[in-house]
Amino acid sequence: MSRRAGARPTPLDSRDRPTRVLTLAIDLGGTFARAAVVDEKSALISVAKMVLLARTPEQVADVLAEVAAEALRLADNPKIDHYGVAVAAQLESDQGIVTIAPNLGWKDIPLSALLKKRLSAPVYLVNDLRAAAWGEYAAGAGAGVDDIFTVVVGSGVGSAIIAGGELLTGVTNVAGEFGHIKVATEGRLCGCGMRGCLEAYVGGHHLIAQMKEAVQSEPTALAALCGGDLDSLSPVMLEEALRLNDPAAHAIFERASSLLAISIANQITVLNPARLILGGGVLRHAPSFVRVIREGIERHAGAVAARAVEVVTSSLGDDAGLIGVALLASRPT
Numbered sequence: 259m260s261r262r263a264g265a266r267p268t269p270l271d272s273r274d275r276p277t278r279v280l281t282l283a284i285d286l287g288g289t290f291a292r293a294a295v296v297d298e299k300s301a302l303i304s305v306a307k308m309v310l311l312a313r314t315p316e317q318v319a320d321v322l323a324e325v326a327a328e329a330l331r332l333a334d335n336p337k338i339d340h341y342g343v344a345v346a347a348q349l350e351s352d353q354g355i356v357t358i359a360p361n362l363g364w365k366d367i368p369l370s371a372l373l374k375k376r377l378s379a380p381v382y383l384v385n386d387l388r389a390a391a392w393g394e395y396a397a398g399a400g401a402g403v404d405d406i407f408t409v410v411v412g413s414g415v416g417s418a419i420i421a422g423g424e425l426l427t428g429v430t431n432v433a434g435e436f437g438h439i440k441v442a443t444e445g446r447l448c449g450c451g452m453r454g455c456l457e458a459y460v461g462g463h464h465l466i467a468q469m470k471e472a473v474q475s476e477p478t479a480l481a482a483l484c485g486g487d488l489d490s491l492s493p494v495m496l497e498e499a500l501r502l503n504d505p506a507a508h509a510i511f512e513r514a515s516s517l518l519a520i521s522i523a524n525q526i527t528v529l530n531p532a533r534l535i536l537g538g539g540v541l542r543h544a545p546s547f548v549r550v551i552r553e554g555i556e557r558h559a560g561a562v563a564a565r566a567v568e569v570v571t572s573s574l575g576d577d578a579g580l581i582g583v584a585l586l587a588s589r590p591t
């Protein structure tokens with residue numbers, strides 16, 4: 259099983275440590291890989307970024323080794339104590355295996371072993387949303403509380419749960435797959451192959467797909483906003499069309515936002531978190547969703563849980579994952 263969280267690894271906790279602990283952290287996304295040298299106080303000493311031009315495990319491992327070398331070079335090649343990689347995937351962390359990574363088209367890839375060959379060190383793997391949640395918990399929007407529910411709505415939809423100061427993994431390490439809870443019995447087809455998933459209505463790719471369908475089937479301000487170029491449609495344009503009181507945009511938004519809001523409210527009822535941390539490009543570019551989420555919690559979550567939860571937005575941005583994976587990789591076992 260995955261390692262359990264110990265005491266909160268805040269920068270304050272480590273202030274008195276006599277020696278510096280440096281971690282090489284990598285955030286492997288679907289398009290880019292970022293690497294950073296991170297110290298025990300969550301400070302990023304250096305950051306490097308590279309595009310993933312190829313998708314085979316060996317090729318990606320080569321890019322990760324390259325971006326790691328660049329981050330090390332920018333930090334004047336310090337001695338590294340720990341290595342960690344956050345990846346948008348389901349994992350068997352203890353075995354260092356990526357079981358499913360939809361963005362990369364991977365199944366059962368021994369990523370830790372591929373990287374150990376290149377970096378000559380053991381490499382800790384963690385799911386990217388859990389890494390980001392841990393980063394926010396330690397040094398960002400989750401500071402000061404031990405019960406956190408994070409929801410990220412970007413091209414996909416995901417979540418991570420910190421309960422009593424521990425990351426919730428579940429018995430087979432797939433807890434928190436919030437994008438794939440079902441919100442309709444016979445609904446839209448999701449990228450996971452199932453129908454009616456929340457992500458199939460709210461995820462950025464699926465919002466854009468619904469906007470395209472609207473432009474192709476009815477008069478809508480979205481057509482003018484994208485200048486006829488359907489491939490340029492984005493959540494920003496959905497927000498703009500809402501401001502123009504466009505009925506088609508409203509229909510898409512009403513359904514997506516109400517499904518998202520009631521789904522989050524239900525999780526608030528179940529988990530009773532102190533803080534809900536919202537992140538991801540869709541919520542950043544279409545802030546009307548955040549308003550509906552707040553209203554949904556008030557209307558639909560259990561009254562005591564609704565009163566207790568504070569709704570905030572992520573504060574570390576893209577660095578949350580790097581900081582989180584660094585802290586997790588360097589945590590005492």
Ligand SMILES: [Zn+2]
Pocket residue numbers: 437438448449450451452455457
């Ligand atoms: Zn799904």
